[in-house]
Amino acid sequence: MGAEVVIEGLTKSFGNQAIWRDVSLSLPPGEVSVMLGPSGTGKSVFLKSMIGLLKPDRGRCVINGVDIVTCSEAKLYEVRKLFGVLFQDGALFGSMNLFDNVAFPLREHTRKSEAEIKRIVLDKLDLTGLQGAERKLPGEISGGMRKRAGLARALVLDPEIILCDEPDSGLDPVRTAYLSQLLIDLNAQIDATILIVTHNINLARTVPDNLGMLFRKELVMFGPREVLLTSDEPVVAQFLNGRRLGPIGMSEEKDAAQMAQEEAHAAAGHSDGSSDEDLRGVVPQLEPTPGLPERQAVRRRKDRVMRILHTLPDAARQGIVDSLTQDDRIRYGLTAPTPRPRVDDTRETGRV
Numbered sequence: 001m002g003a004e005v006v007i008e009g010l011t012k013s014f015g016n017q018a019i020w021r022d023v024s025l026s027l028p029p030g031e032v033s034v035m036l037g038p039s040g041t042g043k044s045v046f047l048k049s050m051i052g053l054l055k056p057d058r059g060r061c062v063i064n065g066v067d068i069v070t071c072s073e074a075k076l077y078e079v080r081k082l083f084g085v086l087f088q089d090g091a092l093f094g095s096m097n098l099f100d101n102v103a104f105p106l107r108e109h110t111r112k113s114e115a116e117i118k119r120i121v122l123d124k125l126d127l128t129g130l131q132g133a134e135r136k137l138p139g140e141i142s143g144g145m146r147k148r149a150g151l152a153r154a155l156v157l158d159p160e161i162i163l164c165d166e167p168d169s170g171l172d173p174v175r176t177a178y179l180s181q182l183l184i185d186l187n188a189q190i191d192a193t194i195l196i197v198t199h200n201i202n203l204a205r206t207v208p209d210n211l212g213m214l215f216r217k218e219l220v221m222f223g224p225r226e227v228l229l230t231s232d233e234p235v236v237a238q239f240l241n242g243r244r245l246g247p248i249g250m251s252e253e254k255d256a257a258q259m260a261q262e263e264a265h266a267a268a269g270h271s272d273g274s275s276d277e278d279l280r281g282v283v284p285q286l287e288p289t290p291g292l293p294e295r296q297a298v299r300r301r302k303d304r305v306m307r308i309l310h311t312l313p314d315a316a317r318q319g320i321v322d323s324l325t326q327d328d329r330i331r332y333g334l335t336a337p338t339p340r341p342r343v344d345d346t347r348e349t350g351r352v
């Protein structure tokens, strides 16, 4: 099972430019989480802080009992081996072919034989759909292939924690759909803790167990997917619907006067060019490709979420209860063992 990451009060600035402050969240072991946020809110800085490439001003980031903000360089080096990271730009070495790029962490961090390295590298290239491309240089392949090569390289050390910075950027919608499935399949196969930064609404709605959002230098929310997918919080709703109407502006946040003006414009029936369809609501989560093992995180997450159910907003609670199977309902004591047709009092009262 993947490692848990516990972040408390993490704060980061560059000189006098505050990036975000007091970020606290836990990535539950083996679950998939997505971090959303407008451009420039510090998502990449957040990922780099989690692996100790950037040093936060204060706060803790605890992995397997080690706080990587304050630990020694030697400890940090150890903890970093738990991570597989796909950087936003892919970060491939331009002069090395894909095989050598993907083999790099193995040659750097292990004493494996070249035969063993070859087996692992070809396996990861196969997993990410790059079989046959191992002799190509990064400059000779498409952006999507480079992303996948970056992902293959992130996987070679059997990471317990995988960080992916915009794995879908530059991919067409079909490739993004395959990538979404790949991330879920990967989670089913290795049970790693995964954090994905993305702007892709569809991926955010269908892949993760948990969703979070950074805005205005703060973590606005982080929690089970049902919480954000049903949220009335203006910035979350705006983002998930991809609308102009709302607190997020082109370059930075809008002020109250501008928001009021735009709302009046919309109320007068003017479209902002986005679909009127409200994309909020709990949509089914992707499941592993048939033939693969079940995701072990699913049961753990259900138990975890049911324990905190009473603390969640009504709409999220309803979404969670609606997604339970009959067996789950029995397990959590929500219904009598024999199903009573059309009696669903949780739906009526919102209580469970």
Ligand SMILES: Nc1ncnc2c1ncn2[C@@H]1O[C@H](COP(=O)(O)OP(=O)(O)OP(=O)(O)O)[C@@H](O)[C@H]1O
Pocket (backbone or CB within 6 Å): 014, 019, 037, 038, 039, 040, 041, 042, 043, 044, 045, 046, 088
């Ligand atoms: N090493 C650095 N030194 C100084 N400022 C930095 C550094 N890295 C990032 N920043 C600043 O931190 C802010 C957040 O950058 P970051 O790349 O984390 O945003 P982001 O949320 O990942 O955006 P995007 O969605 O466009 O990738 C930006 O204003 C950026 O200029």
Ligand SMILES: [Mg+2]
Pocket (backbone or CB within 6 Å): 043, 044, 045, 088, 165
């Ligand atoms: Mg970024």
